[in-house]
Amino acid sequence: EVQLVESGGGLVQAGGSLRLSCAASGFTFDDYKIGWFRQAPGKEREALLCISTRDGVTYYADSVKGRFTISSDNAKNTVYLQMNSLKSEDSAVYYCAAALGVAGRPPPVKYDFWGQGTQVTVSS
DSSP: OOEEEEEOOEEEETTOOEEEEEEEESSOGGGEEEEEEEEOTTSOOEEEEEEETTTOOEEEOTTTTTTEEEEEEGGGTEEEEEEOSOOGGGOEEEEEEEEESOOSSOOGGGOOEEOOOEEEEEEO
Protein backbone atom coordinates (compact mmCIF):
# COMPACT_ATOMS: atom_id res chain seq x y z
CA GLU A 1 0.00 0.00 0.00
CA VAL A 2 1.34 3.38 -1.01
CA GLN A 3 1.49 5.88 1.81
CA LEU A 4 2.77 9.41 2.23
CA VAL A 5 2.51 10.64 5.79
CA GLU A 6 3.23 14.24 6.69
CA SER A 7 4.18 15.27 10.19
CA GLY A 8 5.70 18.20 12.03
CA GLY A 9 2.98 20.77 11.60
CA GLY A 10 1.70 22.91 14.43
CA LEU A 11 1.41 26.40 15.82
CA VAL A 12 4.40 28.72 15.61
CA GLN A 13 4.95 32.43 16.06
CA ALA A 14 5.80 34.64 13.14
CA GLY A 15 9.53 34.58 12.50
CA GLY A 16 9.82 31.05 13.82
CA SER A 17 10.71 27.79 12.11
CA LEU A 18 9.19 24.39 11.55
CA ARG A 19 10.42 21.24 9.87
CA LEU A 20 7.87 19.06 8.16
CA SER A 21 8.51 15.44 7.29
CA CYS A 22 7.02 13.32 4.55
CA ALA A 23 7.51 9.61 5.17
CA ALA A 24 6.94 7.44 2.11
CA SER A 25 6.23 3.73 1.83
CA GLY A 26 4.87 1.25 -0.66
CA PHE A 27 6.83 2.41 -3.70
CA THR A 28 10.40 2.70 -4.91
CA PHE A 29 11.34 5.97 -3.31
CA ASP A 30 14.16 7.07 -5.58
CA ASP A 31 12.10 6.56 -8.72
CA TYR A 32 9.93 9.50 -7.74
CA LYS A 33 10.04 13.23 -7.36
CA ILE A 34 8.54 14.45 -4.12
CA GLY A 35 6.85 17.81 -3.94
CA TRP A 36 5.45 19.98 -1.18
CA PHE A 37 2.25 21.93 -1.64
CA ARG A 38 0.03 24.01 0.58
CA GLN A 39 -3.55 25.14 0.59
CA ALA A 40 -5.02 27.87 2.73
CA PRO A 41 -8.77 28.23 3.26
CA GLY A 42 -10.44 29.79 0.25
CA LYS A 43 -7.26 29.66 -1.81
CA GLU A 44 -5.98 27.41 -4.54
CA ARG A 45 -3.39 24.77 -3.87
CA GLU A 46 0.10 26.21 -4.26
CA ALA A 47 3.14 24.24 -5.39
CA LEU A 48 6.14 25.10 -3.23
CA LEU A 49 9.13 22.87 -3.79
CA CYS A 50 10.08 19.62 -5.39
CA ILE A 51 13.04 17.30 -5.12
CA SER A 52 14.25 14.51 -7.32
CA THR A 53 15.11 11.81 -4.80
CA ARG A 54 17.41 10.12 -7.30
CA ASP A 55 19.82 12.98 -7.89
CA GLY A 56 18.81 15.67 -5.39
CA VAL A 57 17.82 18.26 -7.98
CA THR A 58 15.43 20.72 -6.43
CA TYR A 59 12.86 23.20 -7.68
CA TYR A 60 11.57 26.15 -5.71
CA ALA A 61 8.65 28.50 -6.10
CA ASP A 62 9.67 32.15 -5.96
CA SER A 63 7.38 32.70 -2.97
CA VAL A 64 9.52 30.50 -0.72
CA LYS A 65 13.03 30.93 -2.06
CA GLY A 66 15.41 31.90 0.70
CA ARG A 67 13.03 30.77 3.46
CA PHE A 68 12.08 27.17 2.71
CA THR A 69 14.40 24.28 1.95
CA ILE A 70 13.64 20.78 0.75
CA SER A 71 15.87 17.80 1.42
CA SER A 72 15.70 14.04 1.17
CA ASP A 73 16.97 11.16 3.30
CA ASN A 74 16.74 8.20 0.97
CA ALA A 75 17.80 5.77 3.69
CA LYS A 76 14.66 6.73 5.59
CA ASN A 77 12.40 7.24 2.55
CA THR A 78 11.67 10.67 3.93
CA VAL A 79 11.62 14.16 2.50
CA TYR A 80 11.85 17.22 4.71
CA LEU A 81 10.59 20.75 4.38
CA GLN A 82 12.50 23.21 6.51
CA MET A 83 10.56 26.43 6.90
CA ASN A 84 12.24 29.50 8.36
CA SER A 85 11.15 33.10 8.91
CA LEU A 86 7.53 32.01 8.90
CA LYS A 87 4.83 34.56 8.20
CA SER A 88 1.13 34.54 8.94
CA GLU A 89 0.46 34.06 5.24
CA ASP A 90 2.30 30.74 5.42
CA SER A 91 -0.59 29.32 7.46
CA ALA A 92 -2.11 26.47 5.49
CA VAL A 93 -2.41 22.72 5.25
CA TYR A 94 0.83 21.38 3.83
CA TYR A 95 0.85 18.30 1.64
CA CYS A 96 3.54 16.15 0.12
CA ALA A 97 3.05 14.23 -3.09
CA ALA A 98 5.01 11.83 -5.30
CA ALA A 99 5.40 11.95 -9.07
CA LEU A 100 6.88 9.19 -11.22
CA GLY A 101 8.76 9.63 -14.44
CA VAL A 102 8.19 13.31 -15.06
CA ALA A 103 11.01 15.39 -16.49
CA GLY A 104 11.75 18.70 -14.88
CA ARG A 105 9.34 20.09 -12.33
CA PRO A 106 6.10 18.09 -12.37
CA PRO A 107 2.85 20.06 -12.56
CA PRO A 108 0.38 19.16 -9.79
CA VAL A 109 -1.70 16.98 -12.10
CA LYS A 110 1.29 14.70 -12.67
CA TYR A 111 1.58 13.68 -9.03
CA ASP A 112 0.47 10.10 -8.48
CA PHE A 113 0.20 9.92 -4.71
CA TRP A 114 -0.73 12.46 -2.05
CA GLY A 115 -0.51 12.58 1.71
CA GLN A 116 -3.31 13.68 4.01
CA GLY A 117 -1.67 16.94 4.96
CA THR A 118 -0.47 18.61 8.13
CA GLN A 119 -1.71 21.94 9.46
CA VAL A 120 0.70 24.82 9.91
CA THR A 121 -0.54 27.88 11.74
CA VAL A 122 1.64 30.97 12.09
CA SER A 123 0.50 33.48 14.68
CA SER A 124 1.37 37.14 14.22
